[in-house]
Amino acid sequence: MIHGRRPVLESAFATFVFFTAFAGQFWRNLLGWWGFGAMVAVVLIGSVWLWVARRPRPSWRRTPKSSLFFLGIATLSLAWSHYPGGTALGLAILFVTTIAALSLTLSLGWHGVLRAVGGALKWVLALSLIFELWVAVFVREPLLPNFPDFDASAGELPMAFYWSRAMLFDGGPIEGIVGNRNLLGMAALIAAILFAALLASGGMRRAQGIGWLVVSGVVLLLTRSATVALVGVLVLAAYGFAMWARRVGPDGRRVVYVSAAAALAASVALLALLWNALLGLFGKSEDLTGRLDIWESVIGLAAERPVVGWGYIGYWQPWVEPFDGLAVRNGVEYLQAHNAWLDVWMQLGVVGLVAFASMVAGALWRSWFLAVDRPRDERGGPVAFSAIALVPLLVLVALIGQSLAESRLLIESGWMLLLAIAWGTKQRQWSPEPLPAMPPTRSPRRWSRPEVHR
Secondary structure, three states, X not given: OHHHHXXXXXXXXXXXXXXXXXXXXXXXXXXXXXXXXXXXXXXXXXXXXXXXXXXXXXXXXXXXXXXXXXXXXXXXXXXXXXXXXXXXXXXXXXXXXXXXXXXXXXXXXXXXXXXXXXXXXXXXXXXXXXXXXXXXXXXXXXEOOOOOOOOOOOXXXXXXXOOEOOOHHHOOOOOHHHOOHHHHHHHHHHHHHHXXXXXXXXXXXXXXXXXXXXXXXXXXXXXXXXXXXXXXXXXXXXXXXXXXXXXXXXXXXXXXXXXXXXXXXXXXXXXXXXXXXXXXXXXXXXXXXXXHHHXXXXXXXXXXXXXXXXOOOOOOOOOOOOOOOOOEEOOEEOOOOOOHHHHHXXXXXXXXXXXXHHHHHHHHHHHHHHHHOOOEOOOOOEOOXXXXXXXXXXXXXXXXXXXXXXXXXXXXHHHHHHHHHHHHHHHOOOOOOOOOOOOOXXXXXXXXXXXXXX
16 A cells, blocks of 8 residues: 555655745745754655665766766865855755755656656745735735744834735735745746646646646746846747757757857847846846845955865855855845855855856756757657757756856755756766657556666
8 A cells, every 4th residue: 555655655755845945935934944944854854765765776877977076076175164164054955955856866757857846836836826815915014924034123124024025916026935036936937948848748738738837927927037037038049949959950050059159149249238228127226236246245255265265155154254244235134146156166166166067067968969859769760859858958048047146056946956957867868768758647657667777
């Protein structure tokens, strides 16, 4: 009986893990840091249980070495860290997230991960709309977290401190259960990518797929996130070039690459030329809501220790010097560099930046060819393309775009998705068979077993 229910339990656990990764702030606002710690403990224990139960055996050949290099540099930084206690705590969080990501990716396979991410995002989007509706109808004013980590009685508080601003009936922006419109908008964008691919490949029933695409679009619009809007343009461009590369085949891709390079150069030129107009369009100040000042401070720190950095810390800890008071704007202390690449350079220096860039570039390279190369069967014959094969590329492009304005790629959902894509694409790099479409799930028996690579 237990054995028969195990696929259902594994599916529910995987969905819970990705929900926690996308909505960690939900647990912190709802249950406080101790409650969030309990959720993290469940994630860690469950991930170890899943690994022991499934016993995946990744081969060295199919292991992305750059990710191990980055993890090694982060661990070694404890030896020269300016804040060893902060580094130890940051490493503990990093390895819990890494264990969860690798356990799910290697145990459940790519289809299992996609189903878990899709299920988690459904919960995030649906609960966010229900939450915002509840606040707008019954609370009717900005809502503070249940367990604020600040003095809630200290007069007028910055709006960034509130869980929800109660602006649903005003057309947004809404923050949802995650308490941040940029994070909620990014979740909606990734959901739209995944649901569109599942709908196109037959992995979701038509009515269900269209319904969730509508929900994703509504949430995306209500967040009114300029960052996610620009990231969405990047995703659409990547999709266009990928479909073009599929159509022309390997022999005609040179023009695709030249055109992509020209489009990138033209975009940079137009961005520089129309910078002030774009800022006005998106309602941003000239300092990008304080980001320029934060970047200047981070670059200054990085320049003091350019080779190996100050030591890994991940998400900044406000009680650790030099982060205490490093980035304060309008009474709000920001705990990230708002740029993952600057954050890595400051924490791990050029050495860590090279490792991180190699990891991202390798994952992007493999995702591109998984998306555009004609899949073949075991006999070497060509078979039809799958929309599912586009998901790693488009999600990774979204994460890279987000990494230029947020450091989310280094923590929680960003890090988990990066690892899942890096390891998942590496597992399939030499596989002749295509990445098949996902049939709609009707019962636990229809769940496919994870890919086995020998």
